[in-house]
Amino acid sequence: MSSSLQTDHAAQPEFPAPTANIRSGGSELGYQIIRRNGAVTPFDPTKIAVALTKAFLGVEGSTAAASRRVHDIVEDLTGEIVSALTRRAEIGRTFHIEDVQDQVELALMRAGHQKVARAYVLYREERAAERAKVTPEIIPATPSLQMRLEDGTRIPLDMARLTAIVSEACEGLTDVSAEAILAETMRNLYDGITEDELAQAPVLAARTLIEREPNYAFASARLLLDSLRREALSAVHGGAQQATQAEMTSRYADYFPAYVRKGIDVEQLDPELARFDLGRLASALKPERDLEFQYLGLQTLYDRYFLHVDGVRFELPQAFFMRVAMGLALREIDREAKAIEFYDLLSSFDFMASTPTLFNAGTTRPQLSSCFLTTVPDDLEGIFKSVKDNALLAKYSGGLGNDWTPVRGLGAHIKGTNGESQGVVPFLKVANDTAIAVNQGGKRKGAVCAYLETWHIDIEEFLDLRKNTGDDRRRTHDMNTANWVPDLFMQRVAEDGIWTLFSPDETPDLHDLYGPAFKTAYETYEAAAASGGMKVFKQVRAVDLWRRMLTMLFETGHPWITFKDPCNIRSPQSHVGVVHSSNLCTEITLNTSRDEVAVCNLGSVNLARHVTAQGIDHAKLERTVRVAMRMLDNVIDINFYTIPEARRSNLRHRPVGLGLMGFQDALQTLRLPYASGGAVQFADESMEALSYHAISASVDMAAERGRYPSFEGSLWSKGILPIDSVQLLADARGVKLEASSTLDWESLRQRVKTTGMRNSNCMAIAPTATISNICGVSQSIEPAFRNLFVKANMSGDFTVVNASLVHALKERGLWDEVMISDLKYFDGSLASIDRVPDDLKALYATAFEIDASWLIEAAARRQKWIDQAQSLNLYIVNPNGRKLDSMYRQAWERGLKTTYYLRATSATHVEKSTLKGTDGKLNAVQVTPVAMPAGVAPNGKSCSIDDPECEACQ
Template structure:
């Protein structure tokens, strides 16, 4: 039995007695395994599934009116009108209250009844909205469960609407999964892939995996986001797919090519489907938003992150713009490296001062970002990267400022600077810095400066090549003070949040595939670090009435993301009782397999991205919920314990990911350019100081068996999926433990995940009051275990001293961070900022 209908219209005929209760499961017969396993948070069954609402008591001999005679509930656009049944509404509230008995619902009922009974007529949907808003309004430190109370009401609405559209009894919550696949494939909403890959019997078996009880893990905020953005609907936005069906569809879609044609292979495939469903439905992990949005549906690609390298030619620039537009249309964020593009005043075809530099081309990309999005669902987003020695760097750093010549501004792209160690050393000693035109360097020296990096701290090829350029009097240069350039960086960061920082020497030193290329820049969110190269046109010929263009594909980076929910996966115990082990050993292998399968299933909008994707088979397994986990474990953010915990946890995740990719390589083969990589030679393990017996044994196995994936770990921002999973974003601290979010017609309270009197002390200091130097140290400890990078934000007051912000950046560089993301400034009293006022 489900919750009684909260729209509370009196039924056409009242039953004289309630339905019999559903008996509880026998002791020891609890569901287990990938199909039906429960987490500890689900140990209390939903009382509304087992206990019927109490019968309505009516006085003998006379009818009891349900509400004032002139109060009506209207449905179906006002075409249906029924008298309001107060007792039925109260039973509905009581049924949910039974799950949260410590909540005081007396005032809640008074508010809801007053809302209805003051009116002559109330629309049923408006009543449900009011029930949800009133529950949300009561969220506070002592009663955060009101957020789950609101989610139960919203769940019932989803169940009811799906059952009406799919013609099954709402009391079942979920209808036929096979019927859903067939129906939405007929409507051209689902693709036919799953129907073609699986038999009807297999889909029926998959449907039996669905556990509606796991819907109770959602908060209202997370459930609403999932339902309104990601669940499959028709063109009229009618509800068809429900949350557990989204998880199951993703699992089936990603596992469709697993196993084999034999019976054993099919059984193995269904086992993997069950494992993937277990991981997703328990909210132990989430997939990237394009995968969440598009898996199993018609159209759309599954990857989040792309990086293009723009060639220094008119054809290359416009081809890149087109490629970026195609990626943006598919919902991907793009990083664009413009370091090869000649500077303003450079010659074109021998004509001096002909080039307008990078700014006009960035403005073109700005227009592309604004004009091309994913059908209005996801805005286009582009980050542009430029080297700190490029002669256009000063104009580049001003691109997003609100003052100055607006013809030289591009407010809708994000800027990022590529910084060598040599520049940071010049800032430290307040020395000179030289700016060059990359085209002129190439013309005179025969090579590009950006094609080199320092192989060691304080020594390497880049600084020798840079000095060669400085010493060559044939090459024009502009001389500036390094600290003055850094001041311009910080001014822009405090005003706009960018530029992001990309420490190119550390990136390339730690690149496990340096045998195959260079990393010139990162992506939109600064966590992806993979080999890059421009795509160049070779020739264009006319063949009859066709034009045939031949291009040499460069490395167009694409990365496939998913994230571990640390707030559940690390503290959750598998099985029953007081087990203290977490689920990582079971979770990471299935997560790596799912990511690897994305590579083969993906339909990428740019052909060179497909080539690069299959060449390196890169994945980006990340995390979210770090602050949530610290609060649950009672670890202070600013403590040395947090740093030690960060080190140990991410080393373990890395070990499990390398092990899982190695096992996949034994099963399916290595990525094509594994030979000669740092994985293969063992340099990856030696450089990170992995000297324990377990690591040494794993390194030896990798050398023999290979790896399936050229890159493995990357920590993305993942704010939306963290919200769906009810946790904190990425490795970021929360903004505030408790605050009010302004909506158009009301304010809704927002509480930190797992907020309670016990966790409050660990959430009390919001992001801007936590020690940012402690955050840097935490990230330095975890960065050692992440072969790519971390979307790492600084949270600073807008009144921060320039010397303190500079010290933060210098500390991040010295500690070996590869990138930093936004500088998020906020107007808080400097007296409250203990870490930045000393």
């Protein structure tokens, strides 16, 4: 390979290179290049164009026609490279020479110039090998580097401390090299670097190595901890403070009481926290657990959870967990003992409370609940009160589900004005804009989901709400939507029957009816419409409406498909109300009315930490669930309620939603492929254990604290547990549903009847989009999305690599640079990599390689144990109408209560780059919930699988 492929600033063009339009972002804006010998020179974008021109002509030839074509290509590529470099300049507006070459390589791969890119990669490797043979790369002498303080003075860079911090960060981590991190760090140091930039440099250096060795994610987190310790200790104690992790073993004890006082002084912590025995709590802190974080988890906490004043964090990780624990123990008799117990569960990652609880526990505004469900009444005052309630509930991080079915439809008569209604849609637009306006203190956007029953006259317009075409005043681009589908509609679809749409002002009881009673009333209204007794109605072919529902789901990702009858027939609280909708993430199924706003308090067991290669650790799981249920029950009494309807409902019924995360990690520990009978059986077994222990814990609390007030008349009071209510649904449908069990349910059933329950509802599986990142495990019940990809969320972009897969490949001698390159090229999938054994391909199959029927079957096995629902994403390859119809009919037939996002492969994109050292600033893997062009969401925006706008539950 000729030297024309070297992106070196000394290179001279052999052919005319485009230069006219590529200077923006270069040396005139103050950007500089760090050379391999440590020298700093001005950044000149024209030299990139020169090198690219040589590269193309070296591979494709140098005819006149080729030169003209190359000129245009190079001009575009150079602009992209310069833009990417300036956008990702993170330290001192400088780039290392290797960074420039990385971006050149990336641009070539993105643009599809595979031959040129391959030649470029090989040439870089050859040159690196040549340099290594001749002489090691020169690192500038330490005395020549100085650090610039805030006041502008300079001091010698403390190389000894930098080396010590990096070495400490690597202690105990397999296949992690302090020398590699230091070498990468030195590439980005320059004379006059600031203290903050110096702290960030080793973090960024370690991040670049994560794709080659997952343990660098722990090293990156530990290096970030050093920066956080400096920030927090200085904020709490005053002056310039810093400490190593080893020093924190003793310093946490002094820091913690000072931290609590600081939080109270700045009016962020509840003054009641000062009444705890802070010395006792400080001695219970476990500083070593700071080392359990991976980089994504700690950075997420740093950006969005840790308390701060004007952007300066004063909360360290173990203080954070203890603060949450104290906030949940405020009403306990032995508050210190319970706080320590709660802290131990949280800081170990065995269980994690939901995001609102983590945000607000122990603070002056402890809004700890995750989800709120409302019913919107059919009058102007009630509609706008509901919009106001949305704003108040969203302000402190609650996710919202609104039942809009009672609102009369388009063309319905309005008695007060003797006019015609404009229907539901204009009010949905107001609710959409309110959700955007109330952004939860900047921590995340307000988020709401609107539900409408399938018989509502406005259902066809409702289906179009997320479209990009049509009257924008009748579109809600930022609101989630969901169909609330009665069983009768699904039966009409199966029969190819007619379906009649009504306005609820003429059919008010349909809203509250389900099962056989709904069928009777609905057919009565149909007869009335046929005889001229209805003013507003429309008849459609049920199959046509069903196809349109699936088409809109495919095209826009909404409305989701959720099922009214199983939610109500199996509801423990059917004696005191009706479930009219689910929540933002489709896992909550609680009663709502004009007088009651349903509230749910969420948290998730980390299943991965309760499973060994031998199976479930039942004793540990029982302990975790018992403590977790107490924490969730405490939320109800401590909670800061922004509207009285929520307080009334929560205290009357006391529902909680215990879920799980790390399901995929547990399967890989057990060596069970997701697409297997063994995985389905494990889903059944693990959820049965979780259900058993959760119900048992609620009974124990009822014996200690009393039953929830609306217990009498519930299914619980009749000895009908979730596993028993499966038969109620089967009887209503006239079918048979699977309901096998293995544990001693009869004795628990008798305890429930005689002692009662503390909580009306106990279980719900939420998405855990953020808290699973904190714990470093797979989300919820999700299959692995990719084995190597870049995850995008509100904290930035992060390389994610499946550590279990890397370990398995290392055991078989298959983990190398070629494997990393292949994983990138094949979008994180093993399927097309010939040298990977079939058993590993099956075990580490990614979401789109798993037939959705396996996901539905596993979810159906879980659903029989759950008194609420699950956030179930469905993945499909090359979707079409037949596949979607089969998938969603299967979900309904198997007794699922709800489904969540539909995700399709045609809308995915991953960087096919062989770059080294580019973590964090590549385009993230893109997944839209529908079949759209690569990386483009229905609203035209980039949409990632870990959508930062969809984290309201957890």
